[in-house]
Amino acid sequence: MSPQLRLSSPVTDLSGIGPAKAQALAKLHITHVRDFLYTFPRRYDDFSTITPIDQLKPGQTSTIRGRVKSVKTSWGWRGRQRLLRIFVDIEDDTGILAVTWFNLRFLPKQLWQGRELFVAGKIEANEFQRKLSAAAAAKLPKFRLRSPVIEFITANLDQTHTGRITPVYPETYGVSSRFIRYQTKNLLPLIQAIPEYLPAPIRSRHKLLGIHQAVYEAHFPSSTEQLSVAQARLRFDELFFLQLAALVRRRDRRQKKAFKIPANKTTDNHFFSLLPFQLTGAQTEAIREIAGDLNRTIPMNRLLQGDVGSGKSVVALYAAYLALSAGYSVLYLAPTEVLARQQANSFTKFLGADKVALLISAIKTKAKKEIKHRLASPQSLCIVGTHALLQEDVLASRCALAIIDEQHRFGVAQRRTLQNINSGEKIPHLLSMTATPIPRTLNLTVYGDLDVSVLNELPPGRRLIKTNIVSPSERDDAIIHILQELHSGRQAYVVAPLVEESDKLQVKSAKQTYREMQHLFPDVAVGLLHGQMPSDEKESVLNNFNAGAIQLLVATAVIEVGIDVPNATIMIIEGAERFGLAQLHQFRGRVGRGVYQSYCYLFPTTEETTSSKRLQVLTETNDGFIIAEEDLKLRGPGEIYGLAQSGFGNLQVASLLDYATIKKARAEATTLLEEDPNLKNYPILRKKVEQKNLVTHFE
Numbered sequence: 270m271s272p273q274l275r276l277s278s279p280v281t282d283l284s285g286i287g288p289a290k291a292q293a294l295a296k297l298h299i300t301h302v303r304d305f306l307y308t309f310p311r312r313y314d315d316f317s318t319i320t321p322i323d324q325l326k327p328g329q330t331s332t333i334r335g336r337v338k339s340v341k342t343s344w345g346w347r348g349r350q351r352l353l354r355i356f357v358d359i360e361d362d363t364g365i366l367a368v369t370w371f372n373l374r375f376l377p378k379q380l381w382q383g384r385e386l387f388v389a390g391k392i393e394a395n396e397f398q399r400k401l402s403a404a405a406a407a408k409l410p411k412f413r414l415r416s417p418v419i420e421f422i423t424a425n426l427d428q429t430h431t432g433r434i435t436p437v438y439p440e441t442y443g444v445s446s447r448f449i450r451y452q453t454k455n456l457l458p459l460i461q462a463i464p465e466y467l468p469a470p471i472r473s474r475h476k477l478l479g480i481h482q483a484v485y486e487a488h489f490p491s492s493t494e495q496l497s498v499a500q501a502r503l504r505f506d507e508l509f510f511l512q513l514a515a516l517v518r519r520r521d522r523r524q525k526k527a528f529k530i531p532a533n534k535t536t537d538n539h540f541f542s543l544l545p546f547q548l549t550g551a552q553t554e555a556i557r558e559i560a561g562d563l564n565r566t567i568p569m570n571r572l573l574q575g576d577v578g579s580g581k582s583v584v585a586l587y588a589a590y591l592a593l594s595a596g597y598s599v600l601y602l603a604p605t606e607v608l609a610r611q612q613a614n615s616f617t618k619f620l621g622a623d624k625v626a627l628l629i630s631a632i633k634t635k636a637k638k639e640i641k642h643r644l645a646s647p648q649s650l651c652i653v654g655t656h657a658l659l660q661e662d663v664l665a666s667r668c669a670l671a672i673i674d675e676q677h678r679f680g681v682a683q684r685r686t687l688q689n690i691n692s693g694e695k696i697p698h699l700l701s702m703t704a705t706p707i708p709r710t711l712n713l714t715v716y717g718d719l720d721v722s723v724l725n726e727l728p729p730g731r732r733l734i735k736t737n738i739v740s741p742s743e744r745d746d747a748i749i750h751i752l753q754e755l756h757s758g759r760q761a762y763v764v765a766p767l768v769e770e771s772d773k774l775q776v777k778s779a780k781q782t783y784r785e786m787q788h789l790f791p792d793v794a795v796g797l798l799h800g801q802m803p804s805d806e807k808e809s810v811l812n813n814f815n816a817g818a819i820q821l822l823v824a825t826a827v828i829e830v831g832i833d834v835p836n837a838t839i840m841i842i843e844g845a846e847r848f849g850l851a852q853l854h855q856f857r858g859r860v861g862r863g864v865y866q867s868y869c870y871l872f873p874t875t876e877e878t879t880s881s882k883r884l885q886v887l888t889e890t891n892d893g894f895i896i897a898e899e900d901l902k903l904r905g906p907g908e909i910y911g912l913a914q915s916g917f918g919n920l921q922v923a924s925l926l927d928y929a930t931i932k933k934a935r936a937e938a939t940t941l942l943e944e945d946p947n948l949k950n951y952p953i954l955r956k957k958v959e960q961k962n963l964v965t966h967f968e
C-alpha cells in the first residue's frame with residue numbers, strides 16, 4: 270500500500286484500478302478508498318475449519334489444505350464455446366481429492382506439482398466412479414470439488430479467501446467479490462485512520478466494540494462471535510445516525526412557524542351539522558388532536574392512520590374546513606387523478622364550489638390561470654390535485670395546511686417539496702394519511718418524527734367482507750353469485766393486473782377482462798377504467814359508476830385507493846397472485862363501505878397459485894394490521910412503505926425491524942442532542958449527520 274494513500278483518496282489511486290474499473294465500482298457506490306472499508310459483506314462463507322480429506326462429507330462446505338498431486342487439462346465444447354477443463358488431484362496426508370475448474374487459462378501454469386494451497390467449497394461425491402469397474406473406482410478419489418475458491422500458501426501465511434470466515438461482497442458487472450475482498454484486505458491498515466465518532470459513554474453503556482476493531486472484524490472476522498459483536502456495533506451506528514438526523518430535522522421543523530388556525534364552537538357545530546352521519550369515537554378523537562395542533566404556531570406533522578373504510582376523509586375534510594374558515598388556503602394531494610377528482614367532488618359538496626379547485630395535469634391552461642387568479646385574491650381556497658400541482662407555482666399563497674392522502678405512494682422528493690412550501694416565513698401544517706398500518710419498529714424510525722392519530726374503529730353497521738379464493742375450475746359459481754348481486758341492484762368491480770394483453774405474462778388484462786365481462790353479462794352495463802385513458806374519459810366512467818349507470822367496472826390498479834361507492838358489494842381480482850397483500854387488502858376495501866354484505870373473490874391465474882399460503886391470509890382476516898405484518902415478513906419494509914429512495918433504503922448492516930437496537934439508538938440520540946443540541950463537541954458526528962444527508966420520511 271502506498272504511503273500517500275488516505276481514506277479520502279479516489280479509488281483510481283489504487284494499483285490495478287483504472288477508469289473502467291472505477292466506473293464499475295461506482296455502481297456499488299465505491300468511489301473513494303474509505304468506501305471499500307465501509308462496504309460491508311452481504312454474507313459470509315464459513316471456510317474456517319480445515320478438514321482432512323479422509324474426513325470430508327458430501328454436502329458440507331469445507332476448506333482443504335493440500336498439495337497439487339497431478340494436473341490434466343482437456344479442451345471441449347459447451348454449446349458453441351470452447352471450454353477448458355482442468356482436472357487436478359490434491360492430496361494431504363490423509364487422502365486425495367479431485368478438483369475441477371473450467372476456463373481459467375492462467376491456472377494450470379500455477380499448479381505445479383507439490384505446490385501448497387487451500388481450496389474451499391461444497392464437497393460432492395465423485396460420480397465418475399460409476400462408469401468404472403469396482404477395482405478401478407476404488408483407486409479414484411471419493412470426493413470432488415467443482416470450481417472451488419483457491420488460495421496458494423505463501424511464506425507469511427495470511428489467508429484472504431479461504432481457511433477463514435470469508436466475506437462475500439455485493440458484486441456488479443466487472444467487479445467480483447474476490448476483487449473487493451482483495452482490495453479491502455490491502456486497505457485494512459487504513460482502518461486506523463478512521464476516527465472514533467461514537468462518544469465513549471455510549472459505547473460502554475451498550476458494550477459496543479471500538480470502530481477500528483468493528484470494521485476490521487466485519488470484513489475479516491476472526492470468529493463467528495467476534496463477527497456478531499462487530500455487526501452489533503455497526504448496526505447501532507447506522508440506526509444512531511438515522512435517529513440523530515431524524516431528531517435534528519424534527520427540531521428544525523418545529524422551530525419554524527406555521528399559521529395559527531383556531532377552532533370555535535359555532536364553526537364546529539356548523540360542520541358537524543353538515544355530516545350525514547355521526548362521527549365514530551376514533552374520528553372525534555383524531556379531530557380533537559388535529560384541532561389542538563392547528564391551534565398552535567408550531568407546524569403540525571401528524572399521520573392519520575386508519576384501515577380502509579375507517580373514514581379518514583372526513584377527518585381531513587374537517588382540517589381543511591378549519592383552515593378555510595380561518596381565511597387560509599389548503600393543498601390536498603392525492604396519489605391518483607381519479608382520487609383527486611372524487612375528493613374534489615366530495616369537498617365541493619361540503620365546502621361549496623367557490624372554495625374548492627381541482628388541479629391536475631389534464632386541466633386546461635385557462636382553468637389553471639383562473640385558479641392562480643383566485644389564489645391571488647384574498648379569498649381562501651382548497652386546491653385538490655395530484656403531484657402535478659407541485660409543479661405549479663400556485664403554492665405559496667397563504668397556504669396554512671397541506672394534506673397528503675395515501676402518503677406512502679409519494680416519492681421522497683415530492684413529500685419534500687410539499688414541506689418546503691412557504692408563505693413568507695411560515696410553512697404549512699402537514700397532515701399525512703395512510704391505510705397501511707405501521708409496525709412499532711417503523712414507528713420509531715421512519716415515522717420517528719411524527720405524531721400519529723389512529724382510527725382503530727370502523728363506522729357502525731359495517732359487516733366483514735367475505736373473501737374467497739376461487740380456482741379456475743370454480744369460477745362459474747362465483748359468476749352466478751355476481752349476477753345475483755347485480756340483479757338485486759348492487760354494483761361490482763373487477764380488477765386486472767395489466768391494461769393490455771402481454772405475450773410474456775400469462776395473466777388477464779383489463780381490456781380482455783372487459784370483453785369477457787360484456788360477453789358473460791350481456792344485459793349488464795360494463796365499464797372500463799385504466800390509467801392510460803384520457804382524463805375526461807376517466808371522469809365520465811367514474812361519474813357513471815358513481816351514479817349507478819355503470820353496474821360493473823373493470824379496472825386496473827388505478828382503483829387501489831380511495832374510490833368510494835357504497836353501493837358496490839363485489840370485488841373480483843383477476844391474477845390475484847400478482848399483487849402484494851397490502852394492495853389486495855386495499856382493493857377489497859373498495860367494497861363493504863355501505864350497509865350491504867360485501868364479497869371479495871380472488872381469482873388466481875392457475876390451479877397452483879390457488880393454493881398459495883399468502884392469499885390465504887386474506888380469507889382469514891379483515892384486519893389490515895395483521896395483513897401488513899404478513900406483508901412485511903414477505904416483502905420487507907422498503908417496498909411496502911415506499912422507502913427505496915430514502916435513507917432507510919440504504920441500510921447495510923442494520924434492519925428497520927430491529928426494535929431493540931432502534932430503541933437504544935433513539936434514546937442515546939435524544940440524550941446527546943439534549944446535552945449538545947448542535948453537536949458542538951462532536952464535530953465528526955455532526956459531519957456524519959450532515960454529510961449522510963439522510964432523507965427521513967417526512968422531511
Ligand code: ADP
Nearest residue numbers: 546547548549577578579580581582583728833
Ligand atoms: P378511508 O379511511 O378508506 O379513506 P373514507 O373516508 O373514504 O375511508 O370513508 C369510507 C366510507 O365511510 C365513506 O363512504 C364515508 O362517507 C363513510 N363514513 C365515514 N365516517 C363515517 C361514520 N362515522 N359513519 C358512517 N359512515 C361513515
Ligand code: MG
Nearest residue numbers: 581582674831
Ligand atoms: Mg381514503
